[in-house]
Amino acid sequence: MDIGILGPLAVRMNSVSVTPTAPKPRRVLALLVLNADRTVPVDTLVEELWGHRPPRSARPTLQTYILQIREMITAALAHDPDGSSPRTAKDVLLTVPGGYLLNSGGGVHDVREFERLSGMGYRAMDAEDHAAAAELLREALRLWNGPPLADVTPGPHLSTQAKRLEESRLCALDQRIEADLRLGRHRELLAELTVLVSRYPGHESLCGQYMLALCRAGRRGEALEAYRRLRTTLVRTLGLEPSPPLAKLQRSILCAGPEHAVPAAAPRVAAPRSDRLTQARLEQRSSGAAHP
Template sequence: MDIDVLGTLAVRHHGASITPTAPKPRQVLALLALRAGQVVPAGVLTEELWGTRPPRSARATLQTYILQLRELIGVALEGGAADHTGQRRQAKDLLLTVPGGYLLKGGEGVSDVREFERLAGCGYRAMDAEDYPQAARLLREALELWTGPALADVHTGPHLQTEVKRLEESRLCALDQRVEADLRLGRHRELLAELTVLVNQYPTHESLCGQYMLALYRSGRRGEALAAYQRLRTTLVRTMGLEPSSALAKLQRSILMSGPDTLAAQPTRIASVAAVG
């Protein structure tokens, strides 16, 4: 079963879509797909769909949604091959009812989340080894798997919202390290347009701001680098009552006081105040 959630939801079995169009069955499938191979308690699915005050018919309605998903799986299975025993699998073999909940079998299919995590992990290891060309390539490949916000076309309740935030945080970490790798490779001018967008999208993200400041400085735009620091400081003080971190303040002082070559090898890893804006 192939599962895509890094953008719009798409779940396929043998190439045939099993993604429903109705909003609540899509929610159920999204949560089952994100936790493929794990039991999702019926209570978790109920809370995802209706919050803390489900209707009396919630359990029966949830069972109806599961049956609808099995019907879609059944249609996909009609064109599939028999298993190693010579028997055709049934929908209930892929979407199981287990004590306390339900389990979607992902099998050996492709998951864009698993592939993202694999590539990003390899990229982080390359960063630790100071292999910046390899790190930049791997992290870029990981980020290219994202076609939009996670589950962009799915209504999200409390559990899916948590999953979406987790995925977005993972994306930002990979993005931060990919920018870092590119800066280490001297690609500061190439990064300016992208970083201009990012610091506006995440106005309290200190690491991105520090990278933007460094890229501006290395491009001969010292005044704009200092202005970027002041914008971040103003935003942090106004919205959170916080001053920038000591690491970012040190970078600002270095830009203010240093000669043109002093920051050539300045590291830019700065802790984020708020990774998700």
């Protein structure tokens, strides 16, 4: 089974799609593939579909959606060229005590591949192998084809998972940019960072990277203006001043000269502080706003 979540939902067996087009069965499959090879409780599926006040017919209706997905799996199993697939759809989408379990049977799962590659990239960063880190993280980010589950209307559980995945993407992006900065690729990064700081105006780490790239490119005035815009956003939106590491970077740019070297790397900003506004924007996006 090949599973695509980092973008539109795409689930295929034997090169045949098993992704329903109807919104609620599609949502059921999305939650099952996000938790592939793990039990998803019936109560979780019901809450995903109907919230905290499900209709009396919730469980039989859920069983109907499971049957529809199994019918699509049955059709895909009929295309097995060598007879190596499971014998029936119930061997793929199992009924287990308390819920259902989707047996992925190997294949490609883009979230797991993203986590594998990004984990290797983080370890390379820890080892100060910045070239390897940049390449691994770039490869991980290439797996993304849009916001996670872009064509699925999410309930409470899928919304939480989509936010988690988007935050994981931002972390990998932040580290890939950091690796590229350490490799002296500041000029190549400027166009990308210009877009990112516009998209995430309160993300302090991205702003620090942008300031550093601008300063290295001889554009100190623009670097200081980026800091001013960030400060205005944080004060107006959250009542916060920029973090001490970012303020220190601003002072180093102001005083840049032979005796005041600009840092070799962007300041590291604590995630809970730097990502409050970013998290608010992700929540707005998951509630219906278009992905930029």
